Amino acid sequence: MEMSSLDKLCYEFFREFARYEYCLKAIGLYHNTKDAKANWDKYAKQVEKVFYKPDNPDLIDAINYYMDSPPKKLLMMEFFHGMIHYLKKTAQP
Incomplete structure (x- = not known):
């Protein structure tokens, strides 16, 4: 596969x-x-200065992207609500 x-x-x-x-x-x-x-x-703590004073343009872009669009935290209630919605939507009659 x-x-x-x-x-x-x-x-x-x-x-x-x-x-x-x-x-x-x-x-x-x-x-x-x-x-x-x-x-x-x-x-x-050891690499803190790399992120606060980066000199690599690619790293600067990556940090800016992360700070502008941080990952969302999935809460269990959101997960279960989504699963229930999915199961209802895909359930066969």
């Missing part, structure tokens, strides 16, 4: 995110707990 372009994009995102998270842990940026979670807050 061939993957759709959305499936490929999701896979690439997951793969890159997993690699990045592994790298954070490998350089010691993790919480000192038994489940070894990456310490994103500590990482953010």
Whole structure:
């Protein structure tokens, strides 16, 4: 079965995110707990100046886009409402 372009994009995102998270842990940026979670807050503090004073035009554009159009937070009530609407719409008589 061939993957759709959305499936490929999701896979690439997951793969890159997993690699990045592994790298954070490998350089010691993790919480000192038994489940070894990456310490994103500590990482953010270390790279803060890159985002507040970027010198790369592509990064500046990406930051501006993100700040102008931040991702929306999906709340569970919105999710369930949407699922109920979808199920009613697609239910067979």
